Amino acid sequence: MSEPLPRVEPGVAPPPTPREWAVAGGLYLLTCLSVWTTYGFFWNGGPPWRDVGAAREAGAFALGLMTIFSAHEAGHYVVARRWGVRQSLPHFIPFPMAFGTLGAIIRLRSLPPSRAALLEIGAAGPLAGFVVACGVLVLALPDTVQITSPTLTVDWPPPIPPPLAATAPGLLDQALSTWPISMMFPMFEPGAQQLLILANPGVMDLLGLLVIGEAPGRYAELSALGMAGWAGCFLTAMNLLPIGQLDGGHVVHALSPRHAPRIGQVTLALVLLSGALWGGWLVWGLLLWKLGAHRGLQVARPEPPGRRAQWTAIGAALALAGCFMLQPLKAEVWGLLDLELRTPDGAVVSADEKRAWLQAAGAPAQPAPPTGEDAP
Numbered sequence: 001m002s003e004p005l006p007r008v009e010p011g012v013a014p015p016p017t018p019r020e021w022a023v024a025g026g027l028y029l030l031t032c033l034s035v036w037t038t039y040g041f042f043w044n045g046g047p048p049w050r051d052v053g054a055a056r057e058a059g060a061f062a063l064g065l066m067t068i069f070s071a072h073e074a075g076h077y078v079v080a081r082r083w084g085v086r087q088s089l090p091h092f093i094p095f096p097m098a099f100g101t102l103g104a105i106i107r108l109r110s111l112p113p114s115r116a117a118l119l120e121i122g123a124a125g126p127l128a129g130f131v132v133a134c135g136v137l138v139l140a141l142p143d144t145v146q147i148t149s150p151t152l153t154v155d156w157p158p159p160i161p162p163p164l165a166a167t168a169p170g171l172l173d174q175a176l177s178t179w180p181i182s183m184m185f186p187m188f189e190p191g192a193q194q195l196l197i198l199a200n201p202g203v204m205d206l207l208g209l210l211v212i213g214e215a216p217g218r219y220a221e222l223s224a225l226g227m228a229g230w231a232g233c234f235l236t237a238m239n240l241l242p243i244g245q246l247d248g249g250h251v252v253h254a255l256s257p258r259h260a261p262r263i264g265q266v267t268l269a270l271v272l273l274s275g276a277l278w279g280g281w282l283v284w285g286l287l288l289w290k291l292g293a294h295r296g297l298q299v300a301r302p303e304p305p306g307r308r309a310q311w312t313a314i315g316a317a318l319a320l321a322g323c324f325m326l327q328p329l330k331a332e333v334w335g336l337l338d339l340e341l342r343t344p345d346g347a348v349v350s351a352d353e354k355r356a357w358l359q360a361a362g363a364p365a366q367p368a369p370p371t372g373e374d375a376p
């Protein structure tokens with residue numbers, strides 16, 4: 001990442017070879033498959049190939065997210081070629097966790113010839129991805145299900161878990177109880193349910209008001225396509241942080257080469273400190289530091305960017321403000337009695353049934369609500 005690159009004047013970059021197209025295309029297809037499969041396992045409860053509905057939902061998520069990522073990488077690639085920068089095709093990285101991919105890598109074979117080129121190449125990707133993510137949210141938000149309090153569909157009664165003292169904690173339990181993971185996955189009593197709450201990026205709230213008349217609520221259920229739009233906003237914000245070789249770092253370095261290193265250092269420190277609110281920031285900050293991505297690129301000509309590049313930087317700043325979430329994910333624990341439970345055929349599980357199950361599972365006795373003269 002820190003290897004010196006040749007400097008070139010603006011011109012026509014050579015086209016990709018057939019072998020480069022084959023490698024990039026193969027990785028792209030593998031990443032699509034990884035995103036489709038990962039959504040089924042991690043976000044939809046099981047393999048998508050076992051159920052037509054699950055396969056359709058995973059397909060909608062994969063289509064939405066890969067369209068956003070494709071627009072992002074195409075923005076970088078097209079603008080870089082227009083500036084004559086030599087580069088590889090985008091190489092997408094399949095990763096069977098989280099969203100199913102780590103994004104893509106474009107390897108530069110020459111440096112941007114000017115500060116304006118560096119700014120426009122850096123900002124083009126997240127701006128293109130941001131626009132497509134907004135379009136995905138506009139299409140998906142009408143399918144949002146607004147929920148005042150969490151409602152779960154369960155097979156009732158569920159199996160009785162073994163007594164807590166009967167088994168020693170395994171490696172997974174030990175890992176989940178270790179900081180910073182313990183902040184995201186707190187321990188809970190038998191029968192309690194852990195819910196993953198997604199924060200709303202500002203642009204999703206705004207589009208919700210425009211499209212459906214209200215912002216998605218705290219417990220709203222997004223469609224698979226809506227989840228793809230949310231993930232696109234989240235990853236756009238991560239890329240636009242003003243740190244070194246992130247897209248936002250390129251923009252800041254082009255605007256102010258003198259102050260960019262200090263801005264990147266301060267931002268990286270804030271990202272690490274934000275790990276106290278969400279463990280993902282700590283992991284992201286350590287990864288950037290370890291890879292040396294906190295160091296920016298140098299350019300040949302020091303002339304400041306022109307008016308077009310400055311407006312592009314303003315657009316990137318607005319995209320960051322609209323997508324950034326200080327605590328994107330939060331684990332929230334709900335007691336069984338506080339949740340509304342429904343069976344697959346729509347029957348509501350009564351409070352007495354819940355108390356009976358909790359007692360059989362060895363949970364502390366739950367008081368019944370006051371009735372008759374004891375009621376307030």
